[in-house]
Amino acid sequence: MMVGRLGEDHFAQQLRSGLEEAGVGIECVLNVQKPSGSAVILVTAQGGNSIVVIPGANHSLTPGELDKHIEELRGASVILSQLEIPMDTVEHLGELANQLCVPFILDPAPAQKLSRKMLNCVTWLTPNESETLSILEHLEHSMPRALEEDDAIASAAEFILSTGVRNVILKLGRRGIYLAGKDVPTTRIAPYRVMAVDTTAAGDAFNGGFAYGLTHGMSPVESAQFACAVAAISVTRSGAQPSMPSLVEVEALMASVPV
Numbered sequence: 686m687m688v689g690r691l692g693e694d695h696f697a698q699q700l701r702s703g704l705e706e707a708g709v710g711i712e713c714v715l716n717v718q719k720p721s722g723s724a725v726i727l728v729t730a731q732g733g734n735s736i737v738v739i740p741g742a743n744h745s746l747t748p749g750e751l752d753k754h755i756e757e758l759r760g761a762s763v764i765l766s767q768l769e770i771p772m773d774t775v776e777h778l779g780e781l782a783n784q785l786c787v788p789f790i791l792d793p794a795p796a797q798k799l800s801r802k803m804l805n806c807v808t809w810l811t812p813n814e815s816e817t818l819s820i821l822e823h824l825e826h827s828m829p830r831a832l833e834e835d836d837a838i839a840s841a842a843e844f845i846l847s848t849g850v851r852n853v854i855l856k857l858g859r860r861g862i863y864l865a866g867k868d869v870p871t872t873r874i875a876p877y878r879v880m881a882v883d884t885t886a887a888g889d890a891f892n893g894g895f896a897y898g899l900t901h902g903m904s905p906v907e908s909a910q911f912a913c914a915v916a917a918i919s920v921t922r923s924g925a926q927p928s929m930p931s932l933v934e935v936e937a938l939m940a941s942v943p944v
Contacts, residue, residue, distance in 0.1 A: 686710035686761070688754050689770075690742040692721035697742075703926050713754045717745045722769065726885050728923075734885045738769060738795055746770045748777035759785050762900040765892055767792040779806030788899065792892045798823040805849035809866075811892055813856040817841050824848065838863050839871075854895070854909060856888060862909055869905040877917035877942055886928055890919035894935070914938045 687709050691697035693716050700721060704711050722743035727735045751758075751774055758764060764782045766775055766789075775791070782789035788808040793799060796812075796819035804810070812820060814832050821841060832838045838855060842865045845853045852866025858876075865871045894915030898908025918930035918938060 686713065686757055688713040688746070688751070688757065690715055690717050690719075690745040690750070692717065692719050692742040694721055696721040696723060707926075707929070713757055717742050719745060726925075728883050728885065734883065736795070736885070740769060743769050744771055746774050748774050750774075751777055751781070755781070758782070758787065761785075761787050763788045763790060763896050765790045765792070765896045767794050767889075767892075768797050769795070772797060776800065776803045776806075779803050782806060782808075790892060790896055792888055793820065794888060796820075801848050804845075807850045808868075809852045809854060809895070810845060810850045811854045811856060811888070811895070812845075813888055814858065817845070817855055820845060832857060839865075842871075852905070856891060858884075862891075862913065864905065864909055872906050872909070874906070874909055874913060876913055877938060879917045879921050881920040883923045883928065884920045885923075886925035887916045887920050889925070890929060891916040893929070911935065911939070 687704060691700060691714060697716060701711060701714065704714065720739075720741040722741040723739045725737040725739075758781055764778065764787050766778055768775060779789050779791070783806050789806055790809040790811065791807045793810065793812050793816050796816045799820060801824075817832060821844065824844075826844050832841060832855070838857070842853050842855055842863060846866060850866070852864070852868050855863040857863065861873060861875045863871075863873055891912045894912035895908050897915075898911040899905065903911060914935045915930060918934055919928040922928035
């Protein structure tokens with residue numbers, strides 16, 4: 686089930702059709718008189734990317750609009766969000782998730798300043814390396830230039846957890862992921878080795894896979910291993926929505942390359 690806003694343009698029709706074809710519930714995806722949210726994505730020859738986000742209709746999802754979908758949120762097994770909707774809406778969503786006792790997964794992308802009040806509402810925070818460094822900077826924490834060393838990774842995770850976040854997953858690209866928190870033993874998981882074509886939406890793929898795992902009886906570590914496989918397949922294809930793999934493909938990869 687997705688809660689969101691689309692415009693009344695060609696992109697809206699295309700995006701709605703893509704969600705429907707994937708089996709996503711779109712009863713809470715409404716149209717507004719603004720352009721649909723979009724992004725300009727530049728991809729390097731090595732598969733890296735740089736993204737410019739144009740929020741459009743996404744910024745019509747205000748806290749008041751969110752309250753219209755309270756029953757859908759109440760019935761959720763997990764709530765997953767990112768920062769492409771207004772920050773006050775994300776903060777309100779975190780508060781609602783806590784009130785409803787629903788785990789709240791936040792992918793802090795695109796990187797923005799996060800209040801400690803909101804961080805206290807997050808069950809799972811899943812930043813990539815640049816987003817992690819941005820969080821440390823905004824919270825005025827002495828930070829390394831990069832998360833190259835194990836000590837730097839552990840220190841970054843420890844500091845983020847000290848802000849009130851319940852659990853953190855640092856997504857480190859080709860170096861895998863690092864999990865720590867109250868609901869998971871501190872764990873390092875290696876990535877699947879694949880030929881990257883386009884890393885666009887790899888973080889989204891990971892988060893979707895992680896949320897799926899948590900709601901299908903997997904432990905947090907097992908969910909993260911599953912999510913790594915989802916993300917690995919996604920980077921072997923171009924695009925965002927078109928790169929998302931099926932469950933059959935993910936299970937096949939995991940069976941062929943045991944973790």
